[in-house]
Amino acid sequence: MKVTIKDVAREAEVSVATASMAINNKRGVNAETRNKVLKIAQKLAYVPNYSARSLVTKDSRSIGLLVPEIINPYYSSIVDIMAKLAEQKGYTLLLGISNSKSRTEKMYIESFMERRVLGVIVVPMLRDHPDIGHLEMLRTEKIPMVFCTETYDGCTEPCVMCDFSSGEYEMTRYLLNQGLKNICFLNVRMDANFTKLRLHGFMKAMDEMGITAPEENLFYVEEPNFQAAYDITDSILERGPEAIICINDMMTLAIMKRLDERGVRIPEDISVAGFDDMMFAELAQKPITTVRQPLADICRQTMDILEGEIKGGARRAPAGKQRIVSIRPELVIRNTTK
Template sequence: MRVTIKDIAKLADVSVTTASMALNNKKGVNEETRLKVLNISKELDYHPNKNARSLKTYKTLTIGLIVPEITNPYFASIVECIRKEFENLGYTLLFGVSGDEIKNEQKYVFEFIERNVEGIIIVPTNAVIADLSHLYYLKRIKMPFIFLATKYEGIPANCVMTDLYNGSYLITKHLLENGHEKIFMITVDRRLLTSNMRLNGYMDAFRDMKKKYKDEWIYETLPDFEHGYEASQKIIQKKPDAIITINDILAFGVLKFLKDIKIKVPEEISVAGYDDIIFASISETPLTTVRQPIESICAKAVELILKEIRCEELTSEIYYFKPELKIRDSTRQ
């Protein structure tokens, strides 16, 4: 079995990033560590693929894609859309699931480098404080990469995403216009871009409607079904008129809890999600939500990464796509 850079890093008791920097004679590695990594690589007769061929001239027609998870249909849809786009262009897609952990994202980045991908599309994790050395390394070796759905602050790279602010504004304004006042929001850590943009939309809708919200109406948790259910147990004690969540999976957790305690939706409490995954329209109580234009976002992501591979797109911009409010039976009108 071929020795990989991960094997070298493990034996040297360093990160993959450090091992790679040592092997490529980069600054930032002390001499003792560098020699240790180099000696291990010689002992194992390690020959990295990226040194065997020039990534600029050798075309593998292979792209890497990293997503946080695939249990949420939103991310599964991204994978499928990206796969179809590249398949139609004759490319092979390699993809990894980070499990929403930065160490796994790093692992896949270096695996993709080992496999000579021509570019990488990254859907970031929900890490607030993270070791992003693998992304700086991609910059140093001039590996094309872009962000999809959100981005890491401070990393200069193109990003394609929905205007999360606008979607949150639309759903909050819709609820306020229909008589809801005590509107709670279940979100992730508000320091994250995906949370911050939605919260700004939520707060601005209150301001524009000349209404007031309370900070205690904002509940931070993890973005899955179980935490939606758990958050509802605490929020219900404060007698909300409505609950907005930052994805549909959280909203389904809310709906399940309300059903379990026999609270009628939307007669007693309105519930709204975000994403418009496939189950939103066919659930027992069809879910009011915000549709993200996944097909358009993915098509743009493919266009951008191919331009970067051809050195045609060297900017660092965020490309926003307009969301669409989908009003269904889970909100009172």
């Protein structure tokens, strides 16, 4: 027959409530009694009935994390860091992979709410103006929400993100200072901060040096993936660039592969620079010059803000103003630039 908490209490000569407090590590029971109960629980091979317990535990201590995908190491790194931070803070992390679909993101939000999450971290979907009506459910239930790495337009919840503009500005200045002037810029055709701010930084650095980047040097892919960047490389080459700046490392790897196939030497013939500093940037056959997004910092500050809101109640910025915490990235010069 299965050992119950009553058996443990009887054997330890304490009340069921005391035995329960000892086993669940709650206050209200002294160290001596606690040790006695735990020893007896072990002796009797008592296993707590978690299913029953969850029905009465109101505070689930869970938080939800939404990411647009998990294959790209950029997002799996975020999940990895967030899981460790949540563990440190005693939260269980519930993960939702939206695949950039509103329907899926909505499903996860509902699932998070059914599991009584205390707060939600949103890494936004990768698409133009997605339907985000489902976020209203969180607001109605007063569940705090913090955006991470990017925000949706029109939202007023806090957002922690990389200062994309200053990162691309510094990279462009570095290349210009190396004497490279004919620079092509490969972006994603998406109406989002992470595309607009990077372009802004690039243009600002060019302007300051008195160089107007011709419209023809700005290239766009529809999806920020390897194949798209590989396919567009031949068109970029037709502009005869001295350098190519790419808005992420994954696409930079693709450009490098195509340049290699075309017999173009990096950096002797063309310098190439990425963004993110994902693991493979350093491990690549030729380590990539890139801009390091301080992901650990971004994640930690996101979690801290969320925890603050969970503990203190959501603190909103004055009417309609979103609080953006902008974290400065770092230039990492390796072997793909002169």
